Amino acid sequence: MDFQDCFELNQLYANYASAVSSGEWELWPEFFTDDCIYRLQPRENYERGFPLATLSFESKGMLKDRVYGIRETLFHDPYYQRNVTGAPVIRKAEAGRYECEANYAVFRTKLSELSSVFNVGRYIDVVVRTEQGLKFASRLVIYDSEMIPNSVIYPI
Template sequence: MSTTITLEDWLALTQLHADYASAVDSGNWDLWPEFFTDDCVYRLQPRENHERGFPLATLAFSSKGMLKDRVYGIRETLFHDPYYQRHVIGPPRIRHAEPGRIECESNYAVFRTKLSEPSTVFNVGRYLDVIVHTPAGLKFARRECIYDSEMIPNSIIYPI
């Protein structure tokens, strides 16, 4: 099993993570689905369920179309107190690499700031990603957000 990638791929991978965080932190929701392949998987799941092999996830989307539906929901149908979020993403650890495909793991922390309130730690965990080369650059074929705490706020509106 290969766990090495080229410097060019490493730079593209770290840029993908930085661009993803910038897009979701800026609230430019139309950009979010564009980080994914058409037949992608995006899951937000508690660590306990993931480690035990349980399928239950807090959010589970199985296509770019479902991500676009979520964007529509964020903009048009979900009512919530507005807040900002800020991602801090650690460097990716390559778990497996082959031509055209990278499997990696990265730690993340998301901070939330509600208007006129102090910032708080919102969600902490790790990304388990499958990233593929496409004509448009690197894209997520699979992004699993495995969060550490069993307790989460009563709603998760924005992508992690």
């Protein structure tokens, strides 16, 4: 793996965190391949091999449907979300394919309240090189707590 690949991989993670913190949800699906996997799952279920997940999407089209739901059909108290992501650790690198892991923390700020920690955990990713650059083929969002407050509206 050369410097350019490392730089592009770090940019992918930084740009993803920026996009999901911006509230411009239409940007989110564009970080993924068409036949991607995105799964939000508690750590206990992941480590035990249980398939139960809080959210599970199996294509870019499903991610776009989620964006539509956020914009048009879900009703909730508005809040801001700020994602902070650590530098990705590259577990395996092959030609145009990278298996990576990175820690994350998500902070939530409701309009009339102090910011609070909403969710923390790690991303377990498969990143592939496409004609459009690096994209997530698979993103497992493994959160540490067995409980999450209320519901998850926005992507993590």
